[in-house]
Amino acid sequence: MAGLYIHIPFCKQACHYCDFHFSTNLPLMEVMMDSITMELKLRKDYLRGEAVDTVYFGGGTPSLVPAEYLEKILDQVAALFPGKKQEVTLEANPDDLNPQALGNWKSLGIDRLSLGIQSFQDQILIAYNRAHTSKEAKQAIQLARAAGFEKFSIDLIYGYPHSDHQLWKLDLEEALRLDPGHLSAYSLTIEPKTTFGNWTKKGKFSPAEDEFVAQQFEWLQEQCDKAGYVQYEISNFSRPNQVAIHNSNYWKRSPYLGIGPSAHSFDGSSRGFNPSSNANYTKALSAGALPFVLEQLTPTESINEEILTGLRTQWGLDTGSLAERYHLDILEIKKGPISKLTELGMIHTLGKTLTLTRKGQLLADSIASDIFIDSHDLS
C-alpha cells in the first residue's frame, strides 16, 4: 500500500520558527491548485500501480484552501487512484475551524485532522507569531468533535527558551485534558532561515539548553504514559487505535507520492524532490513538464535510512529483516557500538530487534549514526 502527500504552500503569516516551504501570496492559490491537479495526472504511474490507501494534505496551511479546490483535487485523486482510503488527513490551524468548513471537509471524505495548536499559552503563541489565540485552540477541539471528527491530532512544541517548565506543564495538562486520540510534540529547533534563526545570528535570541529541552521531553513521556498513550515514535503518541497510518508508513519506508512544491516522493529505491519555489513549480507544470529531481539511493543509503527511521519507532530496527534482504548482520558488524550503547542504557535488543530506551530517545540521531554502515560493510 502507498501514500499520497499533497503540499499546500500557503500560510496567512510566517511563524517565527518555521522553515517549511510556504508563501503568504494567497491570490496565487487558484493557479497552484491547477498545477497540483496537473501534477497528479502526470505522475499517476510513479507508484507503478500500487494502491493508494492514505492521503495527507500538509503544508503550509491546507485549511486555508477553499472547499471547492479541495474537492477538485480529491476528485482527481479518486479518478487516478481508485479504491477506499484508510485515512484522509488535513492539517488545519485553529483559526480556520468553523462549523461550515468542518462540515465541508467531512463531506469530502476527510476523516482525520492534524491541528496545529503548538501551545495553549497566549504569550507563547505571540512569541511564535501564530495566527490563533489560546481560546481558539481550545475551541478548535470542541468544534472538531461537534462536527463528528473522531480522529484528530494535536501538535505541540516544547523547549521554548524564554519560558519556564511550568508553561510546558500547563500546555501538556490542557492537551491531555482535551483527550485527543493522537498527540505530536516536537522540540523547538532553530533553523537558519527563520526569524528565530535570524535573531539568534544577531544575538537577540538564544536557543534553549539541551538539559532544559530534555527535562520537558521527559515530562512529556511520563505524562503521556500516565494518560495511557502509546509512544509509537519519538515525537508521536496515540491511543491504541489512532496511530497515524500515513506517517507510520514513512517510518516503515512504504512508497509514497509527494505532490506540490517542495514535496518529496519515495518509490522504494529512489527519492524525488520537487522544487521549493511556487513560481518554478507552476511554471514547469503550465508547460506540461514535471519539475522533480530524482536521486537513486545506494544500498548503503537505504540501510542507513532504515536504521534511522526504525530506531525512532516502537517497532524498532529489525536486523533480521536487513540480514535477509542485504546479507548483512548488523548485530555482528556493529557489535562494539551496540554493546557500548547497551551498557549506557541507550538501546536494548530483543531477539534480532533493536529499540531505543527512553534515555536513548533523547539522542536518537547520534545513536543511529553510531550504527550506520559504510559501503565496505556490504562487500
Ligand code: SF4
Ligand atoms: S508553522 Fe505552519 S502555519 Fe506557521 S508558517 Fe509554518 S507551515 Fe505556516
